[in-house]
Amino acid sequence: MVKRVSAFSAYSVALDESCDTTDTAQLAVYIRGVDNDYNITEDMASLQSMKGTTTGQNIFDELEKVLARFGLDYTNLVCITTDGAPAMSGQRNGVVGLLKTRMESQNIGSGSLIVLHCIIYQEALCAKTIHSQHVTNILVKAVNFIRSRGLNHREFQQLMADIEAEYSDVKYFCEVRWLSKAGMLKRAYELLEEIILFLDMKGKAIPELRDKEWRCDLAFLVDITDHLCALNVRLQGKDQLINELFSLIKGFQIKLRLWELQIRNHNSAHFPTLKNHDTSNLQYQKYGDKLAVLQEEFSERFNDLKKHSQAIEVFASPFSVDVEAIPEDMQMEIIELQCNDELRKKFDDSSVYQFYKKHVSVTVCPKLSAHARKMMAVFGSTYVCEQLF
Template sequence: MKEYNLRRHHETSKKHSDKDKNMDTEQRLQKVEELKRGLKSQQALFTIAKSQSGAAVKASFIVAEEVAKSARPFTEGEFIKNCMLKVCDAVCPDKRQLFSNVSLSRNTVAERIDQLSTNLKEQLVGKGKDFIAYSLAVDESTDTSDIAQLSIFVRGVDSSLSITEELLALRPLRGTTTGQDLYEEVSRCVNEMGLPWEKLVGLTTDGAPAMCGYRSGLVARMRERMREENVTGELTAYHCIKHQESLCGKALKMEHVMSTITRAVNFIRARGLNHRQFKAFLGELDTEYGDLPYHTEVRWLSQGKVLQRCFELREEICLFMENKGKDTTELRDETFLCEMAFLCDITSHLNVMNLQLQGRGRVISDMYSTVQAFKTKLSLWETQMRKENLSHFPSCQTMKEKLSTAVFPTAQFADKLNILAADFRRRFADFEAQKCRFQLLGNPFAVDVESAPPNLQMELIELQCNDTLKEKYDRVGAAEFARFIPDTMAELRIQAAQTLSMF
């Protein structure tokens, strides 16, 4: 350091120190307060800048999250920012700079979404370490580019019996989709997420041979892996309940009715001129409905909606097609109309059941009860149909009133209901083996202790004799009651966790 700089610093410091030395106590206090105010004002500048910067970053994360949820392009961020600035100019122009500081460029939105994804994965990994039981749901389907996509969901339960249900991974399968390929992806995903194999209790599949193959399917390979990991528990594998319910409807074998309706709908909807004229035609007739929906096979509820609308507009559809020179003999046939009415009603009942099975947080014991209730309804409907009681089939009742009693084939439809009930019993036979487990979760106070597993019998007796817990069960219901089982009943809590974790 140069001598000149040292001398100048010494003389300047000495000058200030001599000046301060001559101050009295009051002046010194004033000087201290002045210095404090100067320091706080300097710090406030940094604090304000930091808070504004933090708010801008938070806002960009919020917008990026909404862009991701709505599956919109990342470039939408710039459009949203332009809209925000125009609104700001009209409402609070003095705040424009704050909105300008929010970065919503394409790269920023992409980076924010990537950071959100990473954070969600870290949270899921953290929750996975606390699982005392979890199940996987695996489904394989093909996207629009003919690439097989394997979706893996996890449903886990922690020690407080809180349920976590999330998408674990979506993996593309660009080659074959054999049981070995599926197993490798699922196994890799389980290991990456740090999920313990000994806590895996259930595996839900779509029922494909590659999933359920006895020797080389995904289920068989997962069970083999669990044996290699020295897991003592048994893996419960079953076909997805909602998928099974959808497949049961095919047992009616009434595709000829649906194909005829689909051809009529496609004739009206496929050509723009026909579609416009049909809507105008319905408007002239002042009908309740103004259009026909398309039927989409992959959408399980689509068939019921199309059937219901076509049945309501059956006369208008025939009139329009006749004006266009199309033959409507089949659409006006009495036998066809009766079959259409029956299919409309039974599909409507199946759709109601499907909606009851859907929804986040559904418990498998409640879903099993829904299936059991529907099987009982089928038995009742069959009996009533043979007696020509159409109380629960409004479309059939409408057709019967318009036709002679001898024409309406109640015996034929009763046989259809019998076939449907038999298919339900066949497809859901695997769940009968789990009936005791479902009852332990659904209503543990009504379970016969002698039929319960030996390791649960003592705790089950204590539970059933506890009036406080019985009152709690009556107040909160079966789904929430499991969390109130005391820690002293460890076996019951584990059993409840395993059942709650099943899809």
């Protein structure tokens, strides 16, 4: 790792902090760097135990220790990605603010430093704007009655076996593990009649479960949560380039606009569960409003990513980018690239990474090459830290 780090021409860090089973704060520091030959190294640099406070200054001090251990200075640091907590992202006393101050004190411009709030965290926070407590609270109440008592749980499983239901059990919902919500909702929806039957048998009937409007709300929630979880899963994984993550977010925002328009026109083509219900005009408009709020939240939360959309476009689509809109120091190289039909064909026939690695050399296109290596080094999320924890 030390040997590879010494060859980095650009690198980024991803930080996240969590407490272990002994209540000791553990700071995970991951480094992702790229050398002049476009070889990408992504690995854990350190897991720092923090037994005292975990202020921005404490975390920053630990980060500096890690970078010093690997002989890394701030000259080639291009991005820092955190979970967005105040101690991490604060502009004065957070790690980001302290880092920029340190860079300025060393006469290293911090203006080009990319600061990102983990894309996966952002997406999960956006999902919480779909206010649905009146649905989830009822379901959690029903599921907890079934699963939190041993006798009830055994009797429910036996009932499922007796009536040969498709599933043998319901699922718990854990707020911390957000993806579990989709599984719980879908399973509860598919076993709704069986749940009603069991609760009636136990004298614990819940009237809302039979309410037509409540069922429509549940159906909408099942579908939109499924869409959000599918996006979340696609955002996960190691070694993803920032342009790939950015494309997923942009694509989902376009889908949201389409869904809102269709739902307001009583078209639930992309909401298969809701499609099975007789939904009123008032409900369609309510769901359209929820999708509009979700759009607005996505737009607001991903503003920090949008600021770098032009830089990402230059990297991901050099042959179609508007030359007049890009930084002047890259314009001549991009024009020559766009006029080279052979290179255009090679770009179309290979991945973005392979194109730069094989056909854009540091000597021929120094500015574009440096920009590409910077983009390749960017951490779009703190997924690797979460995976470690």
